[in-house]
Amino acid sequence: MGLFNLLSADRSENLFLPAHGRGKALPKKVRNLLKLRPGIWDLPELFEIGGPLIREGAIAESQKSSAFEVGVDRCWYGVNGATGLLQSSLLALARPGQAILMPRNIHKSCIQACLFGGLIPILFDIPFLTDRGHAAVFDRKWLQRVFQKAKELKEDIAAVVLVNPTYQGYSADIESLIKEIHSHSLPVLVDEAHGAYLISQIRSDLPKSAIFLGADLVVHSLHKSAPGLVQSAVLWSQGDKVDPFKIERSIELLQTSSPSSLLLASCESSIKELIETKGLRKLKYRLEEAELLKDFLINKEVPLLKNSDPLKIILHTSKFGLSGIQVDKRFIKKRIIGELAEPGTLTFCLGLSSHKRLGKRFVRIWNEILTSFGQQKSYFFKRPPFSVVSKPYKPCSHSWGSNFEKVNLHDAIGRISVEMVCPYPPGIPLLIPGEILDEARVDWLIEQKCFWPEQISDFVRVIS
Ligand SMILES: Cc1ncc(COP(=O)(O)O)c(C=O)c1O
Structure with missing residues (x-):
């Protein structure tokens, strides 16, 4: 099928990102904009509009207002995903020849920033869950050992990056990790690509966003964990450990000189959805619906793994001797499209649209898959052979x-x-x-x- 046909077809259950579920959960303002004459909104940095780095104009005002409402010093909207803003952040945090301490489950964009920024990635090992093959979260004691070992490398460490929550929705006690990093007088950037909706602080039993726990910089992918269009993202900054001038010149280095106003409007509206009453009500409802779905699946003996994100369902395929990649193909044939197929699991992202009638269909397909592959033994994964720290x-x-x-x-x-x-x-x-x-x-x-x-x-x- 050609590209245009693919873009207009929608016959599947979308359990992949972006989280707006093929438009169903886009904020009303964006939906209304898209109903106007096609292309009317396709504008670059015109005088009244401005852009993420321009002092005057609607975007400057919007960024100021988002930062104020969330309670942080500054924010910049991004049109090249969390990727672009993570990379700009790294360039702002370190000079060529300096090192950045990062966990082994770091997203490739941060390694790419080291490549073109001449930075040294010091990668540290993290706990590993052998029953499913996932990187696990770690605690302050683990990080203290990392710091001890990192000192032996005798590099000039400029900053630390953390990834929280993980792609599968596991979340650490991020506050204690940030405290540990600050005790070494280093700034911390948290890649919260999968946790934008945590700025809503909608429920006390959900993890808190690192931006409320002392992180210096936090990057959100607004299409992954908020109702933004693909490529929309935001970088939040607070405190005086990272100079905003350095952030802006790094954003300028990587950002297009014609950032799309549609994407920037989508940044604004998806953040507003996470802090304004109407959006919060919708989010609360989605979280409840997702939890009901998970309970239903668990009651029907579908093997789900626990995580901290109600909007992510982790199907534990290796428990039944099956690869998540194999199982994904079967689900796709039945028109259920998951997000993250891995050797031991298949993660489905419910996103912010409704999946009310999914439960029974999901159970039926899973049982058909089990029957067709036959009963197989669960398998385990070997720990990766990484040392505590390495460059x-x-x-x-x-x-x-x-x-x-x-x-x-x-x-x-x-x-x-x-x-x-x-x-x-x-x-x-x-x-x-x-x-x-x-x-x-x-x-x-x-x-x-x-x-x-x-x-x-x-x-x-x-x-x-
Ligand atoms: C942990 C993490 N960080 C950053 C990114 C990049 O996000 P984006 O697609 O918004 O550039 C991803 C994408 O998968 C990710 O999983």
């Missing part, structure tokens, strides 16, 4: 730009990668440029290749 063996930007050759993974031991190996989604790199392929890493990558047959190649490009 690339050679600077990653240098490695990325080096002459390379393509070798079979089996022949890669002792070689240095020039590429990122990174199944997408979730976009978490398994190998980054400059890392050395020791025997343990090669064995693990070969094993990962079996789990992600369509995403990981037999070959890897290494410095020649």
